Amino acid sequence: MAEFPEELHYLESHEWARVEEDGSVTVGISDHAQDELGDVVFVELPEIDSEVIAKQEAGVVESVKAASDIYAPVSGSVIAINDKLEEAPEIVNDSPYDDGWFFKILPTDLDELKGLLSAADYKESCEDDAH
Amino acid sequence: MPFVPHTETDERVMLDAIGVSSIEALFDEIPAELRNGQLLETPSGLSEMSMLRLMSERASQDVIGLSFLGAGAYDHHVPSAVWDLASRGEFLTAYTPYQAEASQGTLQLIYEFQTMMCRLTAMDVSNASVYDGATAMAEAILMAVRANKKSKSKRLLCAGNIHPHYLEACRSIVCNQNIEFEVIPYRDDSGTLDLEYLETRRGEDFAAIVVGYPNFFGGLEEVDQLTDWAHEEGMLVVGVVNPMALGLLGPPGEWGEQGADIVVGEAQPFGIPMASGGPYLGYMCCRKTIVRQMPGRIIGRTLDLDGREGFALTLQAREQHIRRAKATSNICTNQGLLVTAASIYLSLLGDRGIYAVASRCHTNTVALLDKLTQIPGVKLRFNGPVFHEAVVQLPTSAKTILQKVAEEDILGGYDLGLVDEGLSDCMLCCATETKTDEDLSMLASALSRAVGGHSADI
Numbered sequence: 001m002a003e004f005p006e007e008l009h010y011l012e013s014h015e016w017a018r019v020e021e022d023g024s025v026t027v028g029i030s031d032h033a034q035d036e037l038g039d040v041v042f043v044e045l046p047e048i049d050s051e052v053i054a055k056q057e058a059g060v061v062e063s064v065k066a067a068s069d070i071y072a073p074v075s076g077s078v079i080a081i082n083d084k085l086e087e088a089p090e091i092v093n094d095s096p097y098d099d100g101w102f103f104k105i106l107p108t109d110l111d112e113l114k115g116l117l118s119a120a121d122y123k124e125s126c127e128d129d130a131h
Numbered sequence: 132m133p134f135v136p137h138t139e140t141d142e143r144v145m146l147d148a149i150g151v152s153s154i155e156a157l158f159d160e161i162p163a164e165l166r167n168g169q170l171l172e173t174p175s176g177l178s179e180m181s182m183l184r185l186m187s188e189r190a191s192q193d194v195i196g197l198s199f200l201g202a203g204a205y206d207h208h209v210p211s212a213v214w215d216l217a218s219r220g221e222f223l224t225a226y227t228p229y230q231a232e233a234s235q236g237t238l239q240l241i242y243e244f245q246t247m248m249c250r251l252t253a254m255d256v257s258n259a260s261v262y263d264g265a266t267a268m269a270e271a272i273l274m275a276v277r278a279n280k281k282s283k284s285k286r287l288l289c290a291g292n293i294h295p296h297y298l299e300a301c302r303s304i305v306c307n308q309n310i311e312f313e314v315i316p317y318r319d320d321s322g323t324l325d326l327e328y329l330e331t332r333r334g335e336d337f338a339a340i341v342v343g344y345p346n347f348f349g350g351l352e353e354v355d356q357l358t359d360w361a362h363e364e365g366m367l368v369v370g371v372v373n374p375m376a377l378g379l380l381g382p383p384g385e386w387g388e389q390g391a392d393i394v395v396g397e398a399q400p401f402g403i404p405m406a407s408g409g410p411y412l413g414y415m416c417c418r419k420t421i422v423r424q425m426p427g428r429i430i431g432r433t434l435d436l437d438g439r440e441g442f443a444l445t446l447q448a449r450e451q452h453i454r455r456a457k458a459t460s461n462i463c464t465n466q467g468l469l470v471t472a473a474s475i476y477l478s479l480l481g482d483r484g485i486y487a488v489a490s491r492c493h494t495n496t497v498a499l500l501d502k503l504t505q506i507p508g509v510k511l512r513f514n515g516p517v518f519h520e521a522v523v524q525l526p527t528s529a530k531t532i533l534q535k536v537a538e539e540d541i542l543g544g545y546d547l548g549l550v551d552e553g554l555s556d557c558m559l560c561c562a563t564e565t566k567t568d569e570d571l572s573m574l575a576s577a578l579s580r581a582v583g584g585h586s587a588d589i
Binding site: 041042044047062063064065066067069 | 280281423448449453454457
């Protein structure tokens with residue numbers, strides 16, 4: 001059974017966003033998403049210092065089955081990327097919410113998070129997809 | 132697998148089954164402005180008898196004779212075994228089956244083709260081929276723009292002495308993607324790219340530089356300097372390379388300090404006859420770091436559950452049947468039959484064979500140029516080294532002189548006036564390994580006679 005941590009914000013396109021103490025937003029893909037994708041074989045991350053726009057493409061995650069876009073949950077500039085995924089993309093499968101994070105954004109407007117789904121709403125949307 | 136077209140009845144039954152009135156209605160979702168109109172220039176069908184008659188009439192217009200034509204398609208000897216083997220039923224059905232892994236033999240053959248192309252070019256990866264050299268160059272341009280993450284522009288520098296048909300095909304293919312070409316001029320004395328001009332473009336943002344090797348005029352660029360310059364400027368280096376030339380010349384994977392990033396070209400010289408412009412065979416290689424931006428199919432070697440070696444389609448996730456509009460290319464197929472022929476050709480010749488063919492092409496061409504330039508008024512248009520092709524300048528219009536030579540059943544060269552008015556007194560001549568000393572002398576004496584009538588102009 002997939003996990004849906006309460007403290008995170010979610011996109012219907014299966015990304016999660018976590019607000020860190022320093023005000024930055026960490027982004028990854030959900031446990032449900034990694035499970036649906038199967039073995040992740042490649043992750044394409046944005047460049048550090050590049051600007052991303054909420055709900056627009058910021059990267060690509062590729063499994064043996066599919067290559068899917070990663071959407072930014074909020075607008076801002078990319079301040080860190082998880083280099084480890086380049087060499088070991090399977091971390092996304094093993095630890096989607098911790099070691100398998102994708103990138104961190106310094107958001108221009110944290111209020112954009114209000115438009116995202118709660119854990120309960122996201123869980124419901126995943127269950128709807130399954131039917 | 133039978134390939135029998137549907138009858139009208141078949142179509143009606145299928146349309147009724149899905150509840151659609153006509154085939155046309157299936158395309159309704161494509162906006163009208165994006166659709167081509169009627170193909171007015173396309174004639175209606177012919178019966179087999181009329182078609183054969185028409186085609187034999189057209190074929191009889193060809194001069195069947197000694198050919199010194201090159202300009203992108205080359206007259207090499209094709210060992211009989213190549214097409215005897217490639218025409219076997221097991222190979223002749225060119226298409227990769229939909230469950231590709233069921234055809235291990237096809238996949239192994241493609242894998243071996245990829246391996247041989249990587250060895251020739253000294254690149255990390257080859258795909259299973261694309262349509263032809265020109266589309267390979269277009270795919271390389273699209274790939275370079277995707278792969279060069281540091282460049283924010285969709286501009287690139289393209290050699291002004293690349294095959295003009297390739298440039299035209301590339302413009303057609305990429306024109307809707309806002310990609311801009313800036314053409315690098317070539318030097319009037321050498322026909323090779325002007326490195327001084329490049330210095331004036333330092334500091335600008337270009338995604339890639341595209342260089343022909345040999346260039347359209349048969350000349351050899353200073354690829355080491357070009358590659359290092361482009362890498363210093365943050366560009367990717369795309370080589371459009373005649374793979375036969377690599378029998379003699381250093382491979383693009385070793386150009387400059389780091390080597391080229393993408394290498395493409397026309398593999399027709401490997402066992403594929405010259406045939407009215409095609410079908411030919413595009414090849415495409417790249418360095419491993421950018422393989423995920425490479426279009427087309429790639430066959431990988433792997434182990435099955437029981438630990439036995441097998442072959443599988445790999446990196447499919449970016450092809451259009453999975454990634455739809457965001458695929459790396461709208462083409463996800465390969466030239467199966469021609470890959471088969473090229474692989475057999477390369478296997479038969481081996482590295483020493485390719486070296487021998489390339490060397491003979493070069494020495495024949497040098498010998499030909501030596502003979503031709505002894506004719507009064509005939510000289511080399513450019514200085515500098517060539518592989519197996521060069522531009523010969525004539526005392527008057529190349530078109531007129533080539534017509535006279537053709538009256539002796541000799542195709543003396545390619546009239547460069549067809550692609551550049553400034554070169555209308557020039558022809559591009561190629562002597563492959565198929566030419567004997569007598570052949571070279573025949574062209575020299577025919578040209579001498581053809582030019583003779585104009586000796587007053589010299």
